[in-house]
Amino acid sequence: MAKATNVNPHTGSSFDDFLKEDGIYEEVQARALKRALAEQLDDAMQSGKLSKVNMAQRMATSRSQLDRVLDPSNLSIQLDTLVKAASAVGRTVEIRLKRDTKRSRATSA
DSSP states (O other): OOOOOOOOTTOOOOHHHHHHHHTOHHHHHHHHHHHHHHHHHHHHHHHTTOOHHHHHHHHTSOHHHHHHHHOTTOOOOOHHHHHHHHHHTTOOOOOOOOOOHHHHHHHHO
16 A cells, blocks of 8 residues: 655745745855855965955955955955955865756756
8 A cells, every 4th residue: 555645734835945936045145155155264364364454465465355355245255356265275176057947847848
């Protein structure tokens, strides 16, 4: 005898789908990525005992530019600046494009 599965009638779409419907998915994703990058850089600076002044010197930039890099709400950061910041704390940047499996299924159907 087949086992019946209970489906919750109150379960809706995913949170990602909600954000996409509201047209803010890309912005929320960008903010989350920037927050994660800023936290990783800050953690690396703390573990390396680097002050903002020393970090800015290693990057050959100003402290105000470094503050923009470390500000999780500032989404305007150039890739070369991010690479300099990572290099200053002995890290590298890895960026890749990932196939959106939900979107590619929807467009191929």
